[in-house]
Amino acid sequence: MSKKMHVKLNVNGEDHEFLAEPRELLIYALREKLNITGPHVGCETSHCGACTVTMNGKSVKSCTVFVAQANGSEVTTVEGLGNPDALHVLQENFKEHHGLQCGFCTPGMITRAAKLLEENPNPTEEEVRFGIAGNLCRCTGYQNIVKSILSAASEMNAAKEAAQ
Numbered sequence: 001m002s003k004k005m006h007v008k009l010n011v012n013g014e015d016h017e018f019l020a021e022p023r024e025l026l027i028y029a030l031r032e033k034l035n036i037t038g039p040h041v042g043c044e045t046s047h048c049g050a051c052t053v054t055m056n057g058k059s060v061k062s063c064t065v066f067v068a069q070a071n072g073s074e075v076t077t078v079e080g081l082g083n084p085d086a087l088h089v090l091q092e093n094f095k096e097h098h099g100l101q102c103g104f105c106t107p108g109m110i111t112r113a114a115k116l117l118e119e120n121p122n123p124t125e126e127e128v129r130f131g132i133a134g135n136l137c138r139c140t141g142y143q144n145i146v147k148s149i150l151s152a153a154s155e156m157n158a159a160k161e162a163a164q
């Protein structure tokens with residue numbers, strides 16, 4: 001067993017410190033050490049994106065990051081975007097437009113979509129499809145996911161305009 005290292009992570013605004021082997025993957029630290037089980041594992045080849053979180057301002061697949069690399073980082077997962085009493089506008093729209101079925105891809109999909117709309121607040125359908133190309137879904141056929149994201153974007157833009 002390799003020597004454990006002391007890891008500090010800020011997840012969804014909360015500081016965490018724990019010991020981890022350097023080879024441990026961020027997804028397992030989140031799920032098994034911190035009990036943040038929204039991000040999922042759907043593959044072993046970095047394709048599916050079910051494990052997507054935001055790390056230091058970028059969408060990353062947390063199955064492809066060692067916890068050692070994440071030391072000192074700020075991480076946001078779907079749990080940090082909203083909660084059942086106050087859903088994030090994307091969560092609301094996924095619900096409204098049936099952007100999920102089994103829900104397994106959804107935490108990664110919504111976390112990616114939140115970052116995508118920060119990067120590009122007014123995307124075209126094509127840009128949304130390309131922007132979530134790193135996130136696979138076996139249930140929806142994507143159509144309603146795209147609808148949900150486009151609808152969330154227009155609501156967010158309308159709210160921004162109203163606030164100006």
Ligand code: FES
Nearest residue numbers: 042046048049063
């Ligand atoms: S678990 Fe599939 S990309 Fe991370």
Ligand code: FES
Nearest residue numbers: 101105137138139
């Ligand atoms: S809703 Fe089932 S994998 Fe996307």
